[in-house]
Amino acid sequence: MRADARRNRERILEAAEEVFAVAGPDASTEEVARRAGVAIGTVFRHFPTKADLLRALMKRLLQQVTDDAAELVASGDPAGALFEFVARLVERTAANRAVVNLLAAEGMEVPITGPLGSLSDAVGELLARGQESGAVAARIRLDEVMALLVSACQGALHGGWDADLRRRTLGIMLVGLRPSP
Amino acid sequence: MRADARRNRERILEAAEEVFAVAGPDASTEEVARRAGVAIGTVFRHFPTKADLLRALMKRLLQQVTDDAAELVASGDPAGALFEFVARLVERTAANRAVVNLLAAEGMEVPITGPLGSLSDAVGELLARGQESGAVAARIRLDEVMALLVSACQGALHGGWDADLRRRTLGIMLVGLRPSP
Amino acid sequence: MRADARRNRERILEAAEEVFAVAGPDASTEEVARRAGVAIGTVFRHFPTKADLLRALMKRLLQQVTDDAAELVASGDPAGALFEFVARLVERTAANRAVVNLLAAEGMEVPITGPLGSLSDAVGELLARGQESGAVAARIRLDEVMALLVSACQGALHGGWDADLRRRTLGIMLVGLRPSP
Amino acid sequence: MRADARRNRERILEAAEEVFAVAGPDASTEEVARRAGVAIGTVFRHFPTKADLLRALMKRLLQQVTDDAAELVASGDPAGALFEFVARLVERTAANRAVVNLLAAEGMEVPITGPLGSLSDAVGELLARGQESGAVAARIRLDEVMALLVSACQGALHGGWDADLRRRTLGIMLVGLRPSP
DNA sequence: TATGAATGAGCCTTCATTCAT
DNA sequence: CATGAATGAAGGCTCATTCAT
Numbered sequence: 001m002r003a004d005a006r007r008n009r010e011r012i013l014e015a016a017e018e019v020f021a022v023a024g025p026d027a028s029t030e031e032v033a034r035r036a037g038v039a040i041g042t043v044f045r046h047f048p049t050k051a052d053l054l055r056a057l058m059k060r061l062l063q064q065v066t067d068d069a070a071e072l073v074a075s076g077d078p079a080g081a082l083f084e085f086v087a088r089l090v091e092r093t094a095a096n097r098a099v100v101n102l103l104a105a106e107g108m109e110v111p112i113t114g115p116l117g118s119l120s121d122a123v124g125e126l127l128a129r130g131q132e133s134g135a136v137a138a139r140i141r142l143d144e145v146m147a148l149l150v151s152a153c154q155g156a157l158h159g160g161w162d163a164d165l166r167r168r169t170l171g172i173m174l175v176g177l178r179p180s181p
Numbered sequence: 182m183r184a185d186a187r188r189n190r191e192r193i194l195e196a197a198e199e200v201f202a203v204a205g206p207d208a209s210t211e212e213v214a215r216r217a218g219v220a221i222g223t224v225f226r227h228f229p230t231k232a233d234l235l236r237a238l239m240k241r242l243l244q245q246v247t248d249d250a251a252e253l254v255a256s257g258d259p260a261g262a263l264f265e266f267v268a269r270l271v272e273r274t275a276a277n278r279a280v281v282n283l284l285a286a287e288g289m290e291v292p293i294t295g296p297l298g299s300l301s302d303a304v305g306e307l308l309a310r311g312q313e314s315g316a317v318a319a320r321i322r323l324d325e326v327m328a329l330l331v332s333a334c335q336g337a338l339h340g341g342w343d344a345d346l347r348r349r350t351l352g353i354m355l356v357g358l359r360p361s362p
Numbered sequence: 363m364r365a366d367a368r369r370n371r372e373r374i375l376e377a378a379e380e381v382f383a384v385a386g387p388d389a390s391t392e393e394v395a396r397r398a399g400v401a402i403g404t405v406f407r408h409f410p411t412k413a414d415l416l417r418a419l420m421k422r423l424l425q426q427v428t429d430d431a432a433e434l435v436a437s438g439d440p441a442g443a444l445f446e447f448v449a450r451l452v453e454r455t456a457a458n459r460a461v462v463n464l465l466a467a468e469g470m471e472v473p474i475t476g477p478l479g480s481l482s483d484a485v486g487e488l489l490a491r492g493q494e495s496g497a498v499a500a501r502i503r504l505d506e507v508m509a510l511l512v513s514a515c516q517g518a519l520h521g522g523w524d525a526d527l528r529r530r531t532l533g534i535m536l537v538g539l540r541p542s543p
Numbered sequence: 544m545r546a547d548a549r550r551n552r553e554r555i556l557e558a559a560e561e562v563f564a565v566a567g568p569d570a571s572t573e574e575v576a577r578r579a580g581v582a583i584g585t586v587f588r589h590f591p592t593k594a595d596l597l598r599a600l601m602k603r604l605l606q607q608v609t610d611d612a613a614e615l616v617a618s619g620d621p622a623g624a625l626f627e628f629v630a631r632l633v634e635r636t637a638a639n640r641a642v643v644n645l646l647a648a649e650g651m652e653v654p655i656t657g658p659l660g661s662l663s664d665a666v667g668e669l670l671a672r673g674q675e676s677g678a679v680a681a682r683i684r685l686d687e688v689m690a691l692l693v694s695a696c697q698g699a700l701h702g703g704w705d706a707d708l709r710r711r712t713l714g715i716m717l718v719g720l721r722p723s724p
Numbered sequence: 725t726a727t728g729a730a731t732g733a734g735c736c737t738t739c740a741t742t743c744a745t
Numbered sequence: 746c747a748t749g750a751a752t753g754a755a756g757g758c759t760c761a762t763t764c765a766t
Binding site for chain 1: 339342346355
């Protein structure tokens with residue numbers, strides 16, 4: 001792929017991220033092209049289908065989020081890592097509607113590369129470390145954490161809450177993860 | 182308004198509830214008309230805009246939910262009422278996509294009638310009673326409860342979770358509302 | 363269906379016949395709408411798909427042609443009927459590209475009503491009568507007549523032949539149908 | 544023109560022949576490029592327009608067909624040559640949609656080189672020899688033969704007829720060329 | 725008032741053609 | 746010269762909304 005093509009591909013993805021972030025996946029591809037400063041044909045050359053574009057977007061986000069998790073796994077703070085991860089994800093969602101879709105995506109099937117094979121693996125790792133360190137109750141299961149993640153992120157999308165309210169609410173939601181004293 | 186007109190209005194709302202419940206707000210107005218057994222023109226005569234129809238729907242749901250809350254307020258179980266309310270709302274959402282929008286609606290501006298002036302008032306009342314009874318921590322604020330409600334309901338919309346996972350996750354999310362022992 | 367709707371449907375079909383007659387089936391639906399003096403949505407309301415429109419057109423033509431055949435069957439000139447029919451069809455094709463497609467259509471599946479159940483039946487009847495009367499050789503089979511029909515009509519579509527050349531050529535092509543003296 | 548350029552031109556024409564043979568003239572130029580193993584720009588450098596490419600293709604085919612005729616002229620079987628030629632052309636058409644267009648081409652204007660100046664000349668020669676040998680009726684004119692050719696080839700394009708039906712139908716169509724006994 | 729046909733903007737996608745690399 | 750990315754005009758189709766019946 002030529003340099004300018006790669007550059008355009010990147011610009012399209014960035015434009016798409018912005019557009020879908022505010023308008024959701026129903027935003028028009030034309031709008032993406034406009035924002036990217038390319039013709040509509042160019043978008044479809046890079047992503048033959050609107051679904052392909054969305055998929056590529058998901059993949060990017062998924063990679064970022066999973067890398068984030070991997071980093072926290074390696075951070076040497078097993079007790080706080082899971083909580084920190086959730087907090088980051090929620091904040092990220094508040095700024096990008098697309099994030100939440102990737103959590104809820106069913107057949108998205110976008111394999112990611114790196115130390116952890118998937119987002120679930122990554123969160124599972126964070127969960128395990130948290131439990132080993134005693135910061136997370138042993139009774140908590142991975143599916144519950146994932147569901148909680150989705151809920152928290154979905155919530156962050158709506159209501160125009162400020163960062164403070166988001167933080168307080170999340171704090172409450174996470175109490176249940178800790179071991180009962 | 183003539184009797185048959187009012188009857189049509191009601192049928193349209195019911196059809197809309199069913200349609201939007203399963204297909205979300207992107208379902209076509211034509212589908213609503215079809216399900217209601219009226220012509221498309223009739224729908225637009227009653228609700229000049231699709232947004233108006235959705236708004237009316239929200240109002241109905243809001244009324245139902247608020248009435249539900251009012252009933253719980255009067256039920257004489259101050260300790261459990263808030264928790265019960267949240268649980269009901271989440272289950273209702275899982276069966277009706279529209280519910281969640283009503284929680285997140287921004288400028289919805291749909292005044293409701295009855296003992297409690299708004300959903301916030303109703304939840305506020307449940308919160309106050311819960312705190313008085315000692316079942317809910319005094320530090321919890323209303324905006325946090327509302328945000329938690331939105332998050333839980335949004336979550337219930339996605340992922341195809343079964344009722345069991347929904348219940349477990351909700352249980353974890355609500356731990357933080359209780360007083361620390 | 364309302365009167366104006368039926369009128370529009372008819373106008374669309376007529377416009378479509380004209381448009382597809384000169385430009386073939388690749389002509390745009392928009393052009394049809396323009397020629398019919400209606401908006402594009404109206405065309406799609408009557409014929410949900412371009413294929414549906416073409417199919418309706420085929421059906422109309424098929425009906426006309428089959429009726430034509432039925433009339434000739436009843437005309438009391440068994441010896442000449444088949445030849446007359448072929449000649450008429452070829453002339454019709456020369457003025458309407460669509461005709462030929464209807465002969466070549468594979469899964470078109472447009473049942474027609476009337477004395478003869480299908481075009482093949484109609485031609486078969488003409489063939490049988492011709493053979494009984496001795497004007498057509500007994501060795502000729504229906505599939506050969508149909509194929510000959512397609513060839514003659516296809517030919518009539520091209521080359522800008524004048525009516526005279528068409529007539530002469532057809533005359534030559536039909537000699538083979540007659541019994542060898 | 545450089546050697547590699549000429550080589551590319553040839554590869555494009557061959558690819559085009561294959562592609563248009565099966566998909567007709569609506570096949571995409573990109574597909575031709577792909578099949579030829581060159582970039583799309585190369586196709587347009589050699590043939591500034593899709594129509595130019597088709598025209599060049601026609602010319603090639605025309606040359607082949609005319610050469611075929613010339614060969615038959617020289618074959619020493621004046622009685623059978625015209626019939627053989629028609630049969631070959633029909634079979635060629637059944638395997639190559641493009642052939643028929645070259646017969647029907649209006650302002651194609653593609654002068655061909657070789658013993659016979661044009662396809663018409665070639666067929667005229669076959670006709671003349673056939674008539675001299677007594678195998679073809681004297682009353683037959685060249686334009687009739689050409690028209691018959693077009694019809695037979697057009698027919699061969701459609702209906703999914705098998706080789707047997709094609710042969711039988713052609714047999715019938717050609718009877719009229721022979722002298723009446 | 726109800727009906728449902730008509731409207732037309734807008735969406736996704738394709739493809740001949742141009743042009744920077 | 747070749748490459749292949751970019752362009753942008755259509756095309757088929759959908760759907761909220763309007764309006765004649």
